[in-house]
Amino acid sequence: MKLTEKIAAYKLNRPFYTFEFFPPKTDEGFENLLARVARISSLGPIAVSVTWGAGGATKDRSLELAGLIQNEEKIDTILHLTCTNMEGGMVDEALRAAKERGVQNILALRGDPPRGEEYWIPTDPRFTHGVDLVAYIRSSPEFSSAFSIGVAAYPDGHTDRETDEDGELDHLKAKVDAGADFIITQLFYDCDNFLRWLEKVRKKGITVPVIPSIMPLQTYASFLRLTKLCGSRVPESVASALEPIKHDDAQVKEYGIALAIDMVKRLTASGDVAGLHFCTLNLEKSVRRVIEGLGWAGGSPEIKNRLITDPPSQATPSHTDDDLTITPTSASDSATKGLIGSVLPPPDAGRGEINNASSWDEYPNGRFGDFKSPAFGLQDQWGGPVITRGEALQKWGNPTTVQDLTEIFLKHLRGEVDSTPFSQGPLSPESMLILTELEKLNRHGWWTVGSQPAVDGVPSTHEVFGWGPPSGYVYQKGFVEFFADQEEVDKIEKRIREDGQGWVDYFAGNFQGECRSNVPDGGRNAVTWGVFPGQEVLQTTIIERESFLSWKDEAFSIWCEWASFYPPDSEERKLLEGVRDRRWLVSIVHHDYKDASALWTFLGGDALLSKSVP
Incomplete structure (x- = not known):
């Protein structure tokens, strides 16, 4: 009708x-x-x-x-x-x-x-x-x-x-x-x-x-x-x-x-x-x-x-x-x-219903959430970066070399620019706690677009890491996401296979649709979760194949959009489209959340960061 x-x-x-x-x-x-x-x-x-x-x-x-x-x-x-x-x-x-x-x-x-x-x-x-x-x-x-x-x-x-x-x-x-x-x-x-x-x-x-x-x-x-x-x-x-x-x-x-x-x-x-x-x-x-x-x-x-x-x-x-x-x-x-005096019916949280479909995404704060949730992808349903061509040129200039791109990502980490095409604002307080490690990866040419430090049960009222209702505890596994070329991906896979000892999981995907991983089919890595009175464990960030592939497609579309700000056949456009075609998006999780340095020690070894990438 x-x-x-x-x-x-x-x-x-x-x-x-x-x-x-x-x-x-x-x-x-x-x-x-x-x-x-x-x-x-x-x-x-x-x-x-x-x-x-x-x-x-x-x-x-x-x-x-x-x-x-x-x-x-x-x-x-x-x-x-x-x-x-x-x-x-x-x-x-x-x-x-x-x-x-x-x-x-x-x-x-x-x-x-x-x-x-x-x-x-x-x-x-x-x-x-x-x-x-x-x-x-x-x-x-x-x-x-x-x-x-x-x-x-x-x-x-x-x-x-x-x-x-x-x-x-x-x-x-x-x-x-x-x-x-x-x-x-x-x-x-x-x-x-x-x-x-x-x-x-x-x-x-x-x-x-x-x-x-x-x-x-x-x-x-x-x-x-x-x-x-x-x-x-x-x-x-x-x-x-x-x-x-x-x-x-x-x-x-x-x-x-x-x-x-x-x-x-x-x-x-x-x-x-x-x-x-x-x-x-x-x-x-x-x-x-x-x-x-x-x-x-x-x-x-x-x-x-x-x-x-x-x-x-x-x-x-x-x-x-x-x-x-x-x-x-x-x-x-x-x-x-x-x-003042507004009245509400009581919330129905905490009824003890396992996998209650009405409340499984009540706190949709994680980057990925649960890929089975109807609200999965909530954060980017409005499209790519909210920025005009003029703003992009003002913030990121006219990159024509790989080193130019590395410098853009480093400037963001240093607070010299307030965003990148992949990050709408300055680093959050929790990212500042791992700034040294992020700078090391970016100087090496691994352009980071996502990361978090490991956290072992801090109060949900914590000024930096807290989320959800009070009287709870929250946890995080260290993870990082970045763009790297195929040679670097090969090295990362070899290191995980030989030295990961079951503690390290990864996904890697490219624009052409290839995907590599050591996570078994159906495997799900909760990397942010909380425990609260009267509720089941809430998992606000989950990384598994389906969510990674969805995010991977979005990430490479951002390279396309960034390239579209520059005329066809320009050096800037050739660079950005070349990066899109050659680089891989890599997501790495270290499961030892009790050791805050575990992920960064693993990635900072000589076997991986032995040479400087221009």
């Missing part, structure tokens, strides 16, 4: 809502997402939406997921569809495939803007903006009557900010005039600004439903990432509330639920917001608790928990990724006034 028809026929005495999902990277995650969709759809959304990767990167998975939800789960589906960077004919193919699967709703988006001049990427010249896609669908005899069409809007301003707010509203009006039936906004946290913006939308003559996007906070790191990516304003009240608890995953999550509940109450009390769009991030518990906390799904709003705005008794630092983070992975002062 079309979303506009469902909204018109909606009779319940509460606002309607929709849920958003993205297609998981792995087959296991994909299968398990369907079970998750079925569980949280028991909360009664009128539709769910499925995202679409930039340039159709997730085309097949998005269409498959939308079709299964529509036909097997019997839930009306909204398929996101972008039009820029799409090869000729791909838009027609996607619309036709959606129609064949019974999908009757399209969220028509421009998609990621071309990076640099993008003159080397073939695109369909019919589509450069979202309005082009709306107009095309509405003018097509094949598609015009088949779909209800939604478009995006940006209460905090579009990240490109090519025009002022009035200009953006002109663009929005043009999309509606071209045939859009409803509007879903970008996520935001400033309710006052949204309501001010919505009033201007209505004065512009736009009368279609405007559905605000709500995303409960999951972790402080993801909050920073998303607000930067989306250009969302962070009210002082929200920033102040998060500051004392930003290292405590459990409290951030609790605060995020209460903030979402309060935002929903304020928005729906305005009289012009009849429904909400919840961005789930393929996670389950927070959205469920928001809906139940509002009393919309049988949940009780009685006071059962402590006030989450009370000063925390102790800060519980979250596990933070080090130089391995790739993108990875969105209210005015009055927006949180209602939080």
Whole structure:
């Protein structure tokens, strides 16, 4: 059924809502997402939406997921569809495939803007903006009557900010005039600004439903990432509330639920917001608790928990990724006034259920997580590095030699540049503890993109290594990931085979699709885990073949993207594409987490670092 028809026929005495999902990277995650969709759809959304990767990167998975939800789960589906960077004919193919699967709703988006001049990427010249896609669908005899069409809007301003707010509203009006039936906004946290913006939308003559996007906070790191990516304003009240608890995953999550509940109450009390769009991030518990906390799904709003705005008794630092983070992975002062006394149903963690599918990714802080989880790949679902061609040239210049690349990685370790294409920010505090070892590997020409020191049972409140709820202990095995040439990979394999003594596991893969490893099929290495009262052991970082291969493909795509910032046949592009073609991504884990120096002693031996690589 079309979303506009469902909204018109909606009779319940509460606002309607929709849920958003993205297609998981792995087959296991994909299968398990369907079970998750079925569980949280028991909360009664009128539709769910499925995202679409930039340039159709997730085309097949998005269409498959939308079709299964529509036909097997019997839930009306909204398929996101972008039009820029799409090869000729791909838009027609996607619309036709959606129609064949019974999908009757399209969220028509421009998609990621071309990076640099993008003159080397073939695109369909019919589509450069979202309005082009709306107009095309509405003018097509094949598609015009088949779909209800939604478009995006940006209460905090579009990240490109090519025009002022009035200009953006002109663009929005043009999309509606071209045939859009409803509007879903970008996520935001400033309710006052949204309501001010919505009033201007209505004065512009736009009368279609405007559905605000709500995303409960999951972790402080993801909050920073998303607000930067989306250009969302962070009210002082929200920033102040998060500051004392930003290292405590459990409290951030609790605060995020209460903030979402309060935002929903304020928005729906305005009289012009009849429904909400919840961005789930393929996670389950927070959205469920928001809906139940509002009393919309049988949940009780009685006071059962402590006030989450009370000063925390102790800060519980979250596990933070080090130089391995790739993108990875969105209210005015009055927006949180209602939080004092906010009420939530009690969390359902700690029920002793083994492998409880609803909570196995409750703390998705690890680089890999569990590849069977629907939220696997959460940190990089928004694409590669959030950086423009101009920023890339300013930060990393014009590398033309291998030594130039080595220097870029070393500058990042020394804090002289705040990022690399593989690391979105400066080194984390835990990475600083192994800085000497990382510098040694990089000087040798092994460009590190991920690492962590070994940790033997520090309190979960530890300032650097802590994560998860308080009153627990966390552990880490030392591991490191880097790019090396094949000769070096051969040496590493030989050393592990002859001297590893069963303590060292590795994966190595290249752009051509080869993979080497001493990990048996089905083997899984938990390299970050925690033990907490009333819960099973939580494993937030797991390295095994499936997750490594997924990350390997992502890593080599970043080399491709970096190369695309430079013209064809340039020395910079030849270098970066050559590195992509010749180097291997290597991941090494040392299992002796009781010896903090074990991994670095093993890698620092003369047999491996006996020569300097230029």
